Amino acid sequence: MDSGLSRQLVTRLLLVAPVIFGVVTLTFLVARVFAPDPVALYIPAQADEELRQKIRAELGFDKSIPEQYGVFLADLAQGDLGESTITGRPVTSDLWDRLPATVELALVSLTFAVVIGVPLGVLAGARRDSPLDFSVRGITLIGMALPSFWLGLVLILIFFVILGWLPGPVGRLPLGATAPEKVTGLYTLDSLIRGDLALWWESVRHLVLPGLTLGVVIVAPITRVARASMVEVMRSEYIRTPKALGIRKQVIYFRYALKNALLPIVTMIGTIVGFVFTGAVLVEAVFNWPGMGKYGLDAILKSDFTALQGFVVVASVTYIVAFFLVDVIYMLIDPRTR
Amino acid sequence: MIDMTADRATEGGSLEVIGPGRSRWGKIRYVFGQSKSLTAGTILVGIFILIAFLARFITTHDPSAVLVGPPLSGVSADHWFGTDKVGSDVFSKTIAATALDLRITASAVVSALVVGVALGTIAGYYAGMVDLILLRLLEILQSIPTLLLAMMVVVAIGPGEFNVVVVMAFIGMPYYARLVRAEILTKRTWEFAEAARMVGGSPIRVAFRHLLPNSLSPVLAYASVNAAWVVLVTAALGFLGIGIEPGTAEWGSMIARGQTEIITGEWWVSVFPGLFVLILTTGFYLLGDGARDVMDPRSRK
Numbered sequence: 001m002d003s004g005l006s007r008q009l010v011t012r013l014l015l016v017a018p019v020i021f022g023v024v025t026l027t028f029l030v031a032r033v034f035a036p037d038p039v040a041l042y043i044p045a046q047a048d049e050e051l052r053q054k055i056r057a058e059l060g061f062d063k064s065i066p067e068q069y070g071v072f073l074a075d076l077a078q079g080d081l082g083e084s085t086i087t088g089r090p091v092t093s094d095l096w097d098r099l100p101a102t103v104e105l106a107l108v109s110l111t112f113a114v115v116i117g118v119p120l121g122v123l124a125g126a127r128r129d130s131p132l133d134f135s136v137r138g139i140t141l142i143g144m145a146l147p148s149f150w151l152g153l154v155l156i157l158i159f160f161v162i163l164g165w166l167p168g169p170v171g172r173l174p175l176g177a178t179a180p181e182k183v184t185g186l187y188t189l190d191s192l193i194r195g196d197l198a199l200w201w202e203s204v205r206h207l208v209l210p211g212l213t214l215g216v217v218i219v220a221p222i223t224r225v226a227r228a229s230m231v232e233v234m235r236s237e238y239i240r241t242p243k244a245l246g247i248r249k250q251v252i253y254f255r256y257a258l259k260n261a262l263l264p265i266v267t268m269i270g271t272i273v274g275f276v277f278t279g280a281v282l283v284e285a286v287f288n289w290p291g292m293g294k295y296g297l298d299a300i301l302k303s304d305f306t307a308l309q310g311f312v313v314v315a316s317v318t319y320i321v322a323f324f325l326v327d328v329i330y331m332l333i334d335p336r337t338r
Numbered sequence: 339m340i341d342m343t344a345d346r347a348t349e350g351g352s353l354e355v356i357g358p359g360r361s362r363w364g365k366i367r368y369v370f371g372q373s374k375s376l377t378a379g380t381i382l383v384g385i386f387i388l389i390a391f392l393a394r395f396i397t398t399h400d401p402s403a404v405l406v407g408p409p410l411s412g413v414s415a416d417h418w419f420g421t422d423k424v425g426s427d428v429f430s431k432t433i434a435a436t437a438l439d440l441r442i443t444a445s446a447v448v449s450a451l452v453v454g455v456a457l458g459t460i461a462g463y464y465a466g467m468v469d470l471i472l473l474r475l476l477e478i479l480q481s482i483p484t485l486l487l488a489m490m491v492v493v494a495i496g497p498g499e500f501n502v503v504v505v506m507a508f509i510g511m512p513y514y515a516r517l518v519r520a521e522i523l524t525k526r527t528w529e530f531a532e533a534a535r536m537v538g539g540s541p542i543r544v545a546f547r548h549l550l551p552n553s554l555s556p557v558l559a560y561a562s563v564n565a566a567w568v569v570l571v572t573a574a575l576g577f578l579g580i581g582i583e584p585g586t587a588e589w590g591s592m593i594a595r596g597q598t599e600i601i602t603g604e605w606w607v608s609v610f611p612g613l614f615v616l617i618l619t620t621g622f623y624l625l626g627d628g629a630r631d632v633m634d635p636r637s638r639k
Contacts, residue, residue, distance in 0.1 A: 022478035030494050141627070145619035147570055149577050150593055150612035153600045161603055168601060278483040282574055286597075296486070297578060300493050312490055316482045 005331060016324050023316045028072055031309040032065065081310035086302050091310035095292055100185025101172060102291035105283070106276040107186075108211035113219035113272070118265060121226025125261070126253045128231055136223060143220030148279060152213040152286035159209060167206050169287040174202055210287040214279050218272045225268040229261040236260070263334060270326030274319035369632055376628025379562070382621030390437040399427035401434035401587050410604045420606035422595060431587040432611050438588055439618070442499060443568045446506035447561055453507065454514025455550070455557060461515065462522030463545040469519070476512040484509050488571055492580050502581050506568045513564065514557055521553030555633040562626035566619045573615045589615050 056062040063071070075082065081091040124136035152169075159166040172187055173179060180190035180199055187203035233239060234257060242252050280293030288294070292311065299307035370377045389396060398418070399406040405425035412420050419428035461469040479487075491505045525531060526549055534548040575581030576590025584591065589611040596607025 018474065019477055019481050022474070023481050026478060026482065027490070030490050141623050142616070142620055145566065145570075145616055145623055147573050147577075147590075147593075147612060147615050147619075149574065150608065150615065153593065153597060153608050154612070157600050157605050157609070161601060161605075275483060278485040281485065281489070282577070285578065296489075300489055300578070300580060303493070308490060308493075312482065312486050315486055319483055320481050 008331060009328065012324060012327050016320060020317060020320055023320070024073070024076065024313055025069075027309055027312045027316070028069055031305045031312075032068060032072075076313070081313065082306040084299070084304055084307040084310075086299070086304045086307065091307050094295060094307065095310060095314055098290060098292045098295050101289055102276070102280050102284070102293060104172075104186045104188065104207065105210055105214060105280060105289060105291060106273075108207055109214035109218060109279075110269075110272065110276070112211065112215035113222050114269065116215075117219040117222035118226050121223040121265075122230050122253055122258055122261065124223070125227040125230025126234055126249075126257065128234070133227070136227065140220040140223045140227075143216055144224070146217065146220075148213055148217045149282045149286050151216060152209070152283055155209050155213055156286075166208055167202075169209075170206070171288045171290055172203060172206050173199075174206075177202065210283050210289050213286070214276075214283045217279055217283075218275065222265070222268055222272065226261065226265050229264040230257060233257045233261045263330060266329055266333075267326050270322045270329075274322040277315035277318060373628040373631040375624045376632060379621050379624030379626070379628050382617060383625055386436060386440060386618050386621065389433060390440045393433050393437050397427075397430035397433050399430045401427070401430040403427075410599065410607075412604070413606055419610040420604070422592075422607045423599065428592070428607055428610055431592060432589070432614055435587045435589050435592065435611065436614065436618075438499070438582070438586065439569060439572060439615075442503055442506070442572050443565050445503045446510060446568045447565050449503065449507035450510035450564065451514050451557065451561055454511040455518050455554075457511070458515035458518030459522055459545050459550050462519040463526060463541065463549065465523065472515070473519070476515055479509070479512050484567075485571060485574060488575060489578065489580060492575060497581060497583050499582060502572060502575065506571065510564050510568065513560060517556050517560055518550070518553055521556065522549050525549055525552060559626055559629040559633060562622050562629060566622035566626070569615060569619050569622065 053062065061068070072082075079092060081095075083089065084091050084094055087094055120136055124130075124133040127133055156169055160168040167174065177199070180187060180194050180196060180203075183190050183193050188200060188207065191197075191200035191203055230253075238260075239252060239257055242256055277293060277296075280289075280291055281297050282293070283289065284291045284293040285297050292314070296308060296311035296315070298304070299311060370380070398416075403426065406427050407417050407421045407425055409421060409423050409425040411417060414420070417427050417429065419432060422428055422431075457472060461472045487509055488505050491508070492501060495501050495504070522545065526545075530552070531544060531549055534544045539548065572581060572588070573590035573593070576588045576592075577594045579591065579594060581590065582588045592611040593608045593615075596604070596609075596611075599605070599607045
């Protein structure tokens with residue numbers, strides 16, 4: 001790696017750091033300052049003041065807000081997000097346990113969205129205003145407008161209630177089934193590692209509807225960006241020349257044009273990786289999927305602000321890191337940005 | 339084709355430069371003729387605005403009354419969208435919710451636009467330190483996934499229509515600010531701005547009276563996309579049970595209430611309010627696409 005590139009990387013990193021710091025601070029402020037007294041969660045309203053003070057002191061809530069903030073930052077620096085008031089466990093281990101479920105869901109939907117969205121967008125953009133382009137634009141517009149939670153319910157209605165092809169919203173495995181021994185935490189992989197084909201089939205069947213729901217929501221923006229980017233590229237001179245030379249269309253589209261249209265597509269995919277947590281909250285709620293999104297939602301519904309704060313910090317940092325990685329990929333694949 | 343370079347040089351809105359010599363009606367027809375999306379979006383959103391204003395006359399039953407029919411009865415002549423498990427009329431509730439959702443959307447979009455545009459104009463015109471600080475703050479706001487930020491703030495400040503509007507406006511505002519800032523930053527050295535300064539225009543006057551009107555096109559196109567987002571997130575908050583006070587007729591919470599009925603086959607409780615969300619959001623996206631088509635000649639043939 002040449003020195004110019006690494007210096008640029010360091011500059012970007014220095015820009016990312018204050019943003020992360022700001023996000024963490026904002027999250028703390030919202031969760032700590034506006035939130036109701038967390039002590040109320042532990043003890044009944046009629047408990048005497050002395051007990052309240054004792055619990056407050058134990059939790060560190062008797063200190064002033066700046067002091068609490070200091071403690072929060074110090075803990076965070078050591079990777080400690082506090083203890084959940086509901087589960088009584090460290091938020092980090094709670095989130096870690098739920099990570100594979102969300103990752104499995106995200107991988108399936110992202111793969112679906114990229115495999116369908118990029119070629120479709122490229123073809124639509126290359127053949128602008130063709131019937132294909134028109135239908136792609138119409139369908140993706142509706143895809144953007146679809147409320148994911150509602151789509152999930154409609155898919156459950158069709159494929160579980162009416163057709164009976166796929167399981168209902170019971171999570172990652174049938175009720176009562178034991179999870180495969182944890183290796184990666186991805187049930188579809190772990191069941192294969194254990195050689196349990198029946199379990200593997202069940203985990204795949206349970207993954208289809210939530211994966212499709214999240215996939216449909218993210219395929220729309222990917223397709224639209226791929227199309228728009230392609231339209232832009234198709235106007236350029238380096239596409240006009242091979243066209244005039246009579247080179248095959250497929251070669252032009254996918255070898256010359258796509259390479260140049262790739263930057264916005266990579267950005268969109270980066271945005272979507274960051275979006276996965278948000279999307280996961282709604283989709284996991286519908287399908288009772290025991291991932292990080294469901295954990296964040298439960299934290300909200302049960303006023304577990306430590307858990308909520310931890311979830312938002314992790315989700316936001318993922319979001320920021322995804323953008324940072326997009327920047328890095330940019331610099332690596334496009335010499336013009338260096 | 340609309341001559342945008344001419345538009346940039348004038349102070350007035352873009353209608354002034356469209357086809358000189360056309361009547362006002364002719365100009366409007368010309369604009370809509372430019373984009374099918376714009377026409378379709380306007381019609382869809384228009385229908386919803388009509389529904390919202392005429393809700394009282396359209397509803398067939400009292401939307402908040404229970405047991406106006408047998409609980410969970412299907413689609414029928416008396417109950418067009420069926421009834422829910424407490425026997426409320428789903429059609430009337432869905433119609434009544436239209437007014438609420440549109441009110442939230444309109445208030446949130448207008449507040450976000452006004453605050454965002456003002457901040458963006460100031461940041462863009464003064465550049466330097468003000469710009470730097472403002473931009474960092476906006477960047478922080480935008481680094482928290484929007485639905486999570488909305489969830490967290492609504493839970494912290496409590497449910498209710500006003501609070502939902504505040505949260506939506508707060509989250510939408512940075513996008514407007516950044517759009518306007520970028521526009522103003524490039525245009526403040528253009529001749530028409532120089533000219534306005536030369537004849538003695540104060541900085542505030544130059545920024546708001548001359549630069550801002552010439553930078554509004556992308557803002558208006560974005561407002562429509564923002565509206566779609568507000569509708570979706572309001573419904574999502576309602577679905578998660580943290581937006582509007584429980585019990586209010588709101589599309590998202592109606593969808594949530596029908597969640598168990600989906601499994602038992604009474605699909606109408608959730609499906610109809612969701613369709614309303616889908617159609618209204620599609621309308622706003624079409625409007626946004628259309629506005630961009632008309633304002634950006636490059637995106638046309």
